[in-house]
Amino acid sequence: MSPTAAYAELLAKLKRAHLLHTVNGILGWDEQVNLPPDSADLRAEQLAVVTELEHAAAGDPRIGELLDELESRQADLSPDERVVVKVARRDYDRVVKLPPEFVKERARQGSLSYHAWASCRERSDFAGFAPFLQKQLDLARKEAAYLGYDAAPYDYMIDRHDPGMTAGAVEALFAELKKGLVPLVRAIAASPVEAHAERLRGFPEALQRTLLSEVTERIGFNYRRGRMDVSLHPFCEGSGADIRMTTRFDEDRPLDALFSAIHETGHGMYEQGMPLALQGTPLGEAVGMGVHESQSRFWENQVARSRGFWRCFEPRLRELFPEQLRTVSSEQLYLAINAVKPTLIRMDADEVTYNLHIILRFELEKRLFAGSLAVADLPAAWNAAAKELLGLTPPDDRHGVLQDVHWACGMFGYFPSYCLGNMIASQLWEKVRGEVPGLEEDFARGDFSRLLGWLRRNIHEQGRRYDTQELVKVVTGAPLTPQPLLRYLRERYGALYLR
Amino acid sequence: MSPTAAYAELLAKLKRAHLLHTVNGILGWDEQVNLPPDSADLRAEQLAVVTELEHAAAGDPRIGELLDELESRQADLSPDERVVVKVARRDYDRVVKLPPEFVKERARQGSLSYHAWASCRERSDFAGFAPFLQKQLDLARKEAAYLGYDAAPYDYMIDRHDPGMTAGAVEALFAELKKGLVPLVRAIAASPVEAHAERLRGFPEALQRTLLSEVTERIGFNYRRGRMDVSLHPFCEGSGADIRMTTRFDEDRPLDALFSAIHETGHGMYEQGMPLALQGTPLGEAVGMGVHESQSRFWENQVARSRGFWRCFEPRLRELFPEQLRTVSSEQLYLAINAVKPTLIRMDADEVTYNLHIILRFELEKRLFAGSLAVADLPAAWNAAAKELLGLTPPDDRHGVLQDVHWACGMFGYFPSYCLGNMIASQLWEKVRGEVPGLEEDFARGDFSRLLGWLRRNIHEQGRRYDTQELVKVVTGAPLTPQPLLRYLRERYGALYLR
Secondary structure, eight states: OOHHHHHHHHHHHHHHHHHHHHHHHHHHHHHHHTOOTTOHHHHHHHHHHHHHHHHHHHTOHHHHHHHHHHHTTGGGSOHHHHHHHHHHHHHHHHHHHSOHHHHHHHHHHHHHHHHHHHHHHHHTOHHHHHHHHHHHHHHHHHHHHHTTOTTOHHHHHHHHHSTTOOHHHHHHHHHHHHHHHHHHHHHHHTOSOOOOGGGOOOOOHHHHHHHHHHHHHHHTOOGGGEEEEEOSSOOEEEETTEEEEEEOOOTTOHHHHHHHHHHHHHHHHHHHTSOGGGTTSGGGSOOOHHHHHHHHHIIIIIITTSHHHHHHHHHHHHHHOTTTTTTOOHHHHHHHHTOOOOOSOGGGOOTTTHHHHHHHHHHHHHHHHHTSSOGGGHHHHHHHHHHHHHSOOOSSGGGTTTSOSGGGGTOTTOHHHHHHHHHHHHHHHHHHHHHSTTHHHHHHTTOOHHHHHHHHHHTGGGTTSSOHHHHHHHHHSSOOOSHHHHHHHHHHHHHHHOO | OOHHHHHHHHHHHHHHHHHHHHHHHHHHHHHHHTOOGGGHHHHHHHHHHHHHHHHHHHTOHHHHHHHHHHHTTGGGSOHHHHHHHHHHHHHHHHHHHSOHHHHHHHHHHHHHHHHHHHHHHHHTOHHHHHHHHHHHHHHHHHHHHHTTOTTOHHHHHHHHHSTTOOHHHHHHHHHHHHHHHHHHHHHHHTOSOOOOGGGOOOOOHHHHHHHHHHHHHHHTOOGGGEEEEEOSSOOEEEETTEEEEEEOOOTTOHHHHHHHHHHHHHHHHHHHTSOGGGTTSGGGSOOOHHHHHHHHHIIIIIITTSHHHHHHHHHHHHHHOTTTTTTOOHHHHHHHHTOOOOOSOGGGOOTTTHHHHHHHHHHHHHHHHHTSSOGGGHHHHHHHHHHHHHSOOOSSGGGTTTSOSGGGGTOTTOHHHHHHHHHHHHHHHHHHHHHSTTHHHHHHTTOOHHHHHHHHHHTGGGTTSSOHHHHHHHHHSSOOOSHHHHHHHHHHHHHHHOO
16 A cells, blocks of 8 residues: 555544544534533433544544554655654554543543532532542543553643643643742732722623624634534634634623633634644644643733723724713723632633632642542642632632532543643743734734734644644744743733732 | 344334434534534535444344344234334335445435535526436436335335325325315405405514414423524424424514424424434334424414414414504404415415425426426426416526425425325314314413324324324324315315305
């Protein structure tokens, strides 16, 4: 078989598995956006059968044969082809090392655990949830062992979300970040300047929709290959050929819908920025969660909380909501957009204190996997860390250790990606501002094309060519570090709160 | 292997194929309701891969082995189990007799032909569409031959939509219907009484939505296992566990949205009336298209065009639209609901002349399959038949032979089901009125439970236990005949137009 034929057959096999993945994606999106309340049983069965078929397609033994063949003919491959073979091998080995019965058991337990979490959270009942969490931890350790990470299961948890990253690397980055962040948060808390986001009330949903459609289209989302709907928790699903994003509306929290939408649009534009013809192959897929979050955070924070951005959109905002903003000055509006206030709930956190929520979770996950923290002791450890990092003590576990869904679904090692995303976004922000001067003036004119073009060339079009840290180094010329994030936060929030 | 074990394994296999069918259904629904305009290419690939997997699951050789086993142990099976084995055998044999390459080619041609039809229809270009239609006819004949219908391909086309029915049986029914229907249409056309549906203008969409949600829920649709959305052409998709219906809104045609919604609700309630636990097995599936249409037509026409129904809903209609109905009397409203006027377009036809549209298509399909009509001569034959049956001549092929999508998709033999559905609905209407006196008084009180209960027991819960004609005979005690439809139309429309 010629390498060309083998390569073509490999791509076809990868795309077939990817297609089933996108079918799963539509079913998942529909579940959160459209599913009638009593139809969840059918949807669970549909997801199970498609997941099983996707797993079989991704672990098709023919992929292994083709990879063997292509690896023995490296010299005949182009650099792009070598990237595809290398990454496909990594994926394939992970898929086939997991026994189908394990994959089935993991899915079944995930579903049980999710429902247990939802009802225990409602009742603030950690003891009820603990056995499920223990089971999730056991399954995660088992999975790590199947994949050769017996000795360092948490490294696997990190790596599967951010390829190439280790728990040790994250620990060093977070320690450095924490050192700079805690004093900044204290200084802001002590500032006499106060934001009043609660003054923004009575923004009709229909007009909020108009605004966020205009904003997200203007920054560059292609609505001919995507849409925006409503769900309980905002998310973004799909590949560049069909992106489904969601947001949620509250008439008294207009900034929540808008910034959620811009965040998801950042995810969506990353997927849309990858070449359509390569979708389903490693050159048309995202690096990992950290880089994905860097794109959503970049647009949500670096761009949409800037003064330039609001020079463009404030007039339109006031046109749509003249009465609601009559007594709110421009400076008050901008301060509300950049409000900083420690909160117990991660999902309500501002972009400064958000990182402390992540550090808290990372430290607890690390100890859980090291065996130095037992599940039963988790609530106390959580509350102590919340007091230390945020200066707040949860009144109950619902506002503490039970607040997030991730652990219930076995998504250990996922939280760090949020904070890595913030670091990467800031490091890209410093770089692009150096290379493309006058960006904020672009924003003020409503022109986001130079910025989006730069992100496309440097991040989106790279696909999975590089691992997380390699990509940051290639694009910015420096290793990943929290210093740009600290500089960015000090610059933006120092100017507002510490003047 | 015990018959019990074999039967359980058979059910699991059938349900697996059915699950993939429902996944296809969600993808198809989403395509018409949500799909971003440029994402059709991805959706076509998703549908192709799921269809292929569904075909493989339905043709799993293990199903054949289990059927062999169970057929050799008939005596050990319950009557229900025998029904399942008999129908599953029929389905299985049809699936495995079609070579996978043929199934793929049919899907590919169907897609090409659909797009050719859409653009040729736009330009009224029958010559451009003719080669695609010829190809569809050739494929349909080939399919019939694979299934042993070489000598009577049109019988197969009819049978696959309405099991047990033949072209000859349909021909006899339609001839009898036509004989009674043509004079009735002529008499109504000559009547001095005139309906004025065009007076109903300016009904805001949001209020139309309110009305049709209330009406469809009141007649018995379970919205906890289904929903109503908007699409270009109304349709109903899904099984009882999750029904997706659509309608369409026009502020100046409020009756169109409402009656489309009631029609689809009739389909939806049929699916919801089958036992959930048996879904995916022959006892939890619809008989065929004729019976399905009998349910939608029943609610749309026999029920929702009755005086009792409007005694219930007219007050609410006037409450929602007081201004729009200020100058419209109750009698004028009821006449608008029961307007009769021949039209060139089937989808705009009233329930009297609608049947003539179907007879026209049936006669042409029959001649196409008999070889006595060439594709090239179809437009002239269409126009002659339209003149004869409807008294109208299409100004162009867009308003004639190119108006419907069915032939472009190879759906020959489908049209007759619409008219069979009307006949069955009327035959059921006579029966249920005899068995359950006072139904219209129920409607007037907004109580549809006795009617729905009767349909559930007699039709829905039968699943595929009987073929189309058998079911009619079992339920009504008489063979399927067009006389009840003629009596119903004469009674309802005679009272309005021929008094």
